[in-house]
Amino acid sequence: MTQLIQSLSDISDRYDALFVDLWGCVHDGVQAIPSAVAALQAYRAKGGAVVLVTNSPQPRGNVEKQLQKFGVAEDAWDTIATSGDAARAAMFTGAVGQKVWFIGQPHDQGFFEPLKVVKDPLEIEQVPLDEADGIVCCGPEDPHADPSVLRTQFLLAKQRGLKLLCANPDIVVDRGDVREWCAGALARLYTEMGGTSLYFGKPHPPIYDLARRRLTAMGRDVGGEGILAIGDGIHTDVAGAMGEDIDSLFITGGLAAEETRTTDQPDPAALDAYLAREGRDPSFTIGFLR
Template identity: 70%
Template sequence: MTQIITALSEISDRYQALFVDLWGCVHDGVRAIPSAVRALQTYRSAGGIVVLVTNSPKPRAGVEAQLGEFGVSDDAWDTIATSGDSARSAMFRGAVGEKVYFMGEEARDADFFKPLGLLDNPVDIQRVPLAQADGIVCCGPFDPMADPDVNRADFLYAKQKDMKLLCANPDIVVDRGDTREWCAGALARLYTEMGGESLYFGKPHPPIYDLARRRLAALGKEIAGTDILAIGDGAQTDIKGAMGEDIDSLFISGGLAASETKTSHQPDPDLLNAYLEREMSAPTFAIGHLR
């Protein structure tokens, strides 16, 4: 049974490191959530390590810059692992071929194609029209407000050509302030449902957790899974991923599930349990908002 807590400090001394989701937990896509920033600062001041583990398709440097823009102070975290970095590494290893069709917002996602500088003999990636492509690189929809089904015709063509789709962000939706937007995961889900093959590198899939552990190791920290707590608002990403990695988790009910759990300050316990049962999710702990 998931235990509802009122503050991270009630349980934080059990864990040496936190794997913390960003969107819906530390910021709302527009600005920082002050109580979350304070909770992470307090945790770090007691010696804990904070790894921000995000399904953002951005490289780590891009996420760090965005955090500054949103007002998340750099003393609230130690290092960052992004779905984008995991996916970029796979792309430059040739996971979907050399000639790729790009899906995303040009101004936001262009950095995805910058060389990693970490690989020997990386593939020379070329962006081409769909008709010339070996595979698809999806950082998100062209229009985050449009129904993913608008891509059905292109996906049918790609499936018939046996193209693989590299999904740089497995999130289905995200809330930017008060506006809900579609993410790359919604497109990858559609492509898979149509019979295509989608490759995932963010939560809940193993590659991003491997990257998060490498980030810890780069800090000189070898921490057992029993000493790590994952925090996030996505039942099918953050919590499912934590369950797959066999690490404890703290579910933030005031993010994506705020309406279903009637979370203002704290969730309604009965609605929370009903929601988690529907999602087949079993977080160790739950709280309305990170604080």
């Protein structure tokens, strides 16, 4: 059964590194969450390493710029692992072919920027669906439209046997007070229709492999028992941590705020009911990262 804690400092001395989700934990899609930033700064001041592990489809350089815009202090983290970078590596090594049908918004074009770590990368060409070898999905063109608007195109893609590379497994995010659909919702629909979707972000192994490589590049050799995963996604952050056999801290004040009746802290009865229903067992739980 999960242990309800009051602050990160209650347990942080047990861990050498944190794998920290961004959206819903460190920022709300509009601005930084001050208590979360302060908690991470305090942790790093004691020698801990913070890897921001995000299902953003963006390259990590773009995520850094976004953090600056939101007011997340640079001394609150050490390095970043993005779903986008893990998925880009797969794309440039031919996971869905050379000619791809792209689903996303104009600001997602950074996904196609060259990736230096891939030797002899495939030259990717964006083409219409009827010319494509595969699909690259960074998210819906309209994040407020129901994913089913793509059902007709997905039927054609499935019939042609195209694989869909999902750059962000999240189903939804909350931008401030507004809920938006993510690439994971489109990939889920495609899979439900009989298509094949490939995932590289949480809760799937590639992004954790990338996060560990980023730790190693910092000169940190940390085993699984020394890592704590933090996030508000029960099906991404918590499920991923359980799959990697690392401890997790579930933030209930994000995506699950309503279900767990979180104000400052979750309602214990509502929390227990929610975890039982979802079949997940985070090591620790708190209302907000602080």
